[in-house]
Amino acid sequence: QAVWNLANAQDLAAIPTLIEVLGYNNPGAAVAAVEGLVKLGERAVPILLENIDGYDYGARAWANRALARIGDPRALEMLLEAASQDFALSVRRAAAKGLGGIQWEKLPPEEQQTAQERTLTTLAQILAKDEEWVVRYAAVVGLEGLGQQQGQFRERILEILRSHLSQESELAVRARIQWAQQKQPTLN
Amino acid sequence: MEQGVEGLTVEQAIANLQQTEDLGLRYYAAWWLGKFRVAQPEAIDTLLIALEDEADRSPDGGYPLRRNAARALGKLNEPRVVPALIHCLDCPDYYVREAAAQALEQLGDKSCVSALVNLLAGGVEAAVPVPGKPHLVQPYEAILEALGTLGARETVPLMQPFLTHPVVKVQLAAARALYQLTQEPQYGERLVQGLQADKLPLRRSALIDLGAVGYLPGADAIAQTLAENSLKVISLKGLLEFSLRDLPSSAETWEFSPESVHIMQLMDGLL
Numbered sequence: 001q002a003v004w005n006l007a008n009a010q011d012l013a014a015i016p017t018l019i020e021v022l023g024y025n026n027p028g029a030a031v032a033a034v035e036g037l038v039k040l041g042e043r044a045v046p047i048l049l050e051n052i053d054g055y056d057y058g059a060r061a062w063a064n065r066a067l068a069r070i071g072d073p074r075a076l077e078m079l080l081e082a083a084s085q086d087f088a089l090s091v092r093r094a095a096a097k098g099l100g101g102i103q104w105e106k107l108p109p110e111e112q113q114t115a116q117e118r119t120l121t122t123l124a125q126i127l128a129k130d131e132e133w134v135v136r137y138a139a140v141v142g143l144e145g146l147g148q149q150q151g152q153f154r155e156r157i158l159e160i161l162r163s164h165l166s167q168e169s170e171l172a173v174r175a176r177i178q179w180a181q182q183k184q185p186t187l188n
Numbered sequence: 189m190e191q192g193v194e195g196l197t198v199e200q201a202i203a204n205l206q207q208t209e210d211l212g213l214r215y216y217a218a219w220w221l222g223k224f225r226v227a228q229p230e231a232i233d234t235l236l237i238a239l240e241d242e243a244d245r246s247p248d249g250g251y252p253l254r255r256n257a258a259r260a261l262g263k264l265n266e267p268r269v270v271p272a273l274i275h276c277l278d279c280p281d282y283y284v285r286e287a288a289a290q291a292l293e294q295l296g297d298k299s300c301v302s303a304l305v306n307l308l309a310g311g312v313e314a315a316v317p318v319p320g321k322p323h324l325v326q327p328y329e330a331i332l333e334a335l336g337t338l339g340a341r342e343t344v345p346l347m348q349p350f351l352t353h354p355v356v357k358v359q360l361a362a363a364r365a366l367y368q369l370t371q372e373p374q375y376g377e378r379l380v381q382g383l384q385a386d387k388l389p390l391r392r393s394a395l396i397d398l399g400a401v402g403y404l405p406g407a408d409a410i411a412q413t414l415a416e417n418s419l420k421v422i423s424l425k426g427l428l429e430f431s432l433r434d435l436p437s438s439a440e441t442w443e444f445s446p447e448s449v450h451i452m453q454l455m456d457g458l459l
Contacts, residue, residue: 028414061417065459090418097459134421138459172425172455175432178442179452 003029007036015040015047022066023059030062037066042106045072052078057088064091068098073107076115080122083142093138096126100145119146120153124160133170140173144180154184198226205234211244215253222260232266239272250281258284262291270295274303282318286327293334301340304331312349315358328353329361336365344369351378356390364397376403383413391415399423402430404447411454424455 003021006014014036021033037044048067053059064082067075075098083095099119104112123146127139140161147157161177168174196204196217204210204217218238221231238257246252258276261269273295276288285307292300307326315324332350335343347369350362360382367375380403382394391413398406399422410423431448444452 027416090416093459097456133425134418134459137455141456141459171429171432175428175442175444175448176452176455179444179449182441182444 003032007032010039012043015044019048019051022062023053023056025058034062034066038069041070042072045070045074049075049078057091061088061090061094064094064098068094068101071101071103073102076102080118084122084126089132089135092130092135096123096135096138096142099123100142104149116150127164133173136173137176140176140180144183147184158184196220202231202234205238208243215244215256218253218256218260222263225263227264227266232264232269235261236269236272239276251284254279254284255287258287258291262294267297270297270299274300277303277307282323282327286330289327289330289334293337296338298338301335301338304335305343305346307331308346312353315353328358332361332365336368341369356385357393360393360397364401367401367403373405376406379403380406380409383409388415392419395419395423399426402427404431407451407454411458417458421455421458424451427451
């Protein structure tokens with residue numbers, strides 16, 4: 001409850017404490033802290049990026065979840081690296097989903113296309129290669145988000161999903177791919 | 189040692205299990221054969237011999253090698269080992285009995301039902317702790333879960349009293365098995381109640397149970413449980429797969445039920 005009060009205060013001074021709570025190994029408190037950081041929005045991003053915990057993967061997963069929800073492109077490098085390379089699957093899946101929710105309009109227009117291409121390529125590789133079903137599931141969610149925001153990628157994303165579907169061993173991931181396909185507006 | 193372990197081959201693992209000099213190597217080899225699902229006849233034969241081992245004894249009189257051999261045999265999908273595992277249900281070592289019950293559950297052969305039922309003799313009154321040990325007289329959770337998975341419907345009346353056993357994990361195991369056998373919502377709801385338990389290990393148990401039985405009305409409660417997102421997602425995956433069980437796998441486009449869509453939304457939210 002103390003964390004919820006802090007989270008609702010929307011006070012910049014609370015950011016370091018909220019970030020500290022992510023490492024308490026207490027899911028209830030961490031959920032509240034993430035909500036607080038998301039409410040503070042882009043103001044929390046630089047401090048979050050500076051304080052990513054290299055030793056505690058639980059805390060890293062929660063921090064990535066907060067960055068994913070905020071969608072600030074300053075977190076893009078962090079999310080790309082976490083999604084494809086972190087050893088903890090909870091971090092990879094949070095980051096992969098977050099890559100679908102980047103607010104691209106906050107990037108200078110000349111940087112947008114390159115950044116989006118890298119995001120698309122990274123998510124496609126994760127879908128093809130990650131050994132954990134839940135990370136592949138999250139990559140589908142990330143690709144869906146990218147396609148919904150950026151219509152010019154829709155066709156390529158649908159092709160990535162279509163070609164992966166036949167080689168996917170997990171029913172839950174196949175289902176999520178089918179649902180993503182059904183949700184993309186039809187192209188004609 | 190490290191290198192030898194990593195470089196183990198099937199032949200070496202079998203040889204390690206057959207020798208009697210180094211008990212540590214035997215113990216590890218039994219685990220290794222199960223882990224890598226080595227189901228060739230020679231591996232099975234060697235594991236069956238290990239089930240009767242007398243050399244490897246723990247300070248409290250247990251049979252560590254037998255435990256590992258039983259666990260390995262549960263993974264190898266070979267029906268001829270069932271009688272030997274049933275025999276293990278009478279072993280004086282509690283952990284051998286537990287491993288055997290779990291292995292028999294995995295093998296899915298109903299011929300072990302009456303032997304499992306025998307271990308429930310005396311009902312809840314007899315299901316008391318062993319003085320000085322951290323366990324009850326029988327591995328009740330493993331027995332109840334095996335009977336549920338094996339579809340032993342005739343054991344429903346025997347199981348019902350275990351819903352009131354003083355150990356909450358035993359109650360949950362009974363509820364899980366009873367739901368599998370009857371599909372009655374009252375037992376699913378008992379598992380949902382388990383998500384509110386004070387202790388995190390119990391909430392985790394209830395999450396695993398709900399995912400294993402695919403109790404669809406539990407989806408929202410699972411998503412709201414105070415536990416790790418990883419475990420909640422795995423539990424919901426169990427529900428999702430259950431909700432898709434009637435979809436023809438050949439269909440080009442799947443028609444999702446509202447339940448399936450709702451479960452995927454919950455899973456998305458927990459990533």
